[in-house]
Amino acid sequence: MSNNDANTASLMARVPGPVQPGPGRFSPLGFIAGIRPTELLAVVPFILFAVLFLIAPTFYVVVSAFLDRAGNFTLANIAGLFSEQIRASFWISIRVSATSAILGAILGLLIALAILRGRLPSWIRSTVMTFSGVASNFAGIPLAFAFLATVGRLGLITVLLKFLGLDIYRGGFNLLSFWGLTLTYLYFQIPLMILIIAPAIDGLKKEWSEAASTLGASTWQFWRYVGLPVLWPNLLGTLSLLFANAFGAVATAYALTGMSINMVTIQLYAQIRGDALGDPGLGAALALGMIVITAFANVIYLVVRARAERWLK
Template identity: 40%
Template sequence: MTSTLLTTGARDRAPAAPAAPARRKRSRAWLAALPLFAFAAVGFGTPALAMLTGAFTVKDPATGADSFSTANLTTSLHGPYLTALLGSVKLSAVSAGIAAVLGLLLAQAVVSFGSRTLREAVLTGSGVLANFGGVPLAFAFVATLGNSGVLTHRLGLADAGWSLYSFWGLTLTYLYFLIPLMVLTITPALEGLRVQWREAAQNNGATKAQYWRHVALPVLAPSLLGGLVLLFGSAFAAYATAAAMVGSSVPLITLQIADAISGNVLVGQENVALALSLDMVVVAGLVMAVHLPLQRRSARWFV
């Protein structure tokens, strides 16, 4: 009987044996990821540390001595710098809101059509257009809708008061890459809406509008808000397109950072650009803090 108990006890303890190999595999996985962590620490950590240190460092114009102070941050939140920060937030919010609505409608039209060829063509084109920006995009819009643009002359837009080098002109330009980005973001969520949900709503007497109001939109809400936040961050960080097209006619924080880096600041305010960059990092951090929970919440419905 004793041998039987020992045998039974051995069988009960047997499944615990693979725990050690599993721990060794996890430790090897961490070792394999060390080069990535080291690269991230050097590529992102070092600039972030330099930016954080410089944002709180002030140089005395008389002695040239450095000291830690919040003067740079205070300067970055007053006067033209604050105007530029608010201008970037306004431009990003408006362009992201318009792009979210238009991108949702376009993605829904593609999904409802049901053609795989059309879907692949639209998503491929959206992937290309979402990454098309900078000076080439600015040149394309200037040649088309600028003061001497083709459409400006043919449609008489100048007589109607149209100006590409304005807030709304820049908003229109940003929509060129924000709408495709929204299509890429929201299409998987639209495809995740199950047919059974629509059929159940119809069987219970719901109209199409009621289905979208009470079923589809609540399910899509986290994905929609996440896409909106993503578009806001993309527009907020854009620089080359605005710099090449509007210059300083539209106040943006990215353009103010470029001016400060080039030395267009008062003596003793050399690190204002780093303070402005820190302001952008804070805004981007808030955007990511909103985006990540929404992304996790939306993933629960589409598994």
């Protein structure tokens, strides 16, 4: 594995892991005792930043989901989430995120296996890894433009296929739909999967497959009993990261569909812009709902990982 791959990949790959307590002195607040002023100076900006710009806003959103305009406790905001429109918006967001995460994970895994284990020329491997670094960050507005230019109503592929006698829009395809969004999201989901899973695949020792084959296992049996079970925690972790990644995306969907698809992020965006009702309580409730869903995905991952990982050190 070349050095540059290691750089991007390792920083990505460590992202979904559970928090490991560091070695050494770890007692609740015990470390504060022997702290020196210079050391304090080094960590205070970080902690201040974390509290002000990550923890406090989240906390604020969670709390205001339960407050009315006068500042009194209420469940009205939460109840508002169960209106038909908002339920539908959560549902379409979950559908697109889950589908693009699952398909992205499967396709990304297949491509990663092909380039890492398929005996393809080595330049393919390095090109794919570099491209993945680029494409996984090529999200948002420019990505929407690219897909509009490709399979939009006037896109190159649409026009080309029409010329060949196949009108995909008459056939039921629409870029501004569930499948259109999923197809677009895959453009950053697949590369992200490749980047995260590649180090894990490299971690599969060659001897494992060799040992399996001398024991009479077919390639399929190796993957069924050894390869996939070993990768399983990583696959799950990546799946939950891909889900959260798609679930929080605003720009791609907004630039692609405007308001025509009722994604929950776009609902929230409209709430904040005041384009819609401008009910801050409902906005907070929407945000809380989003936090709950992405946190839920991560909790499922942590639980399954803890169970699957007995055999890992």
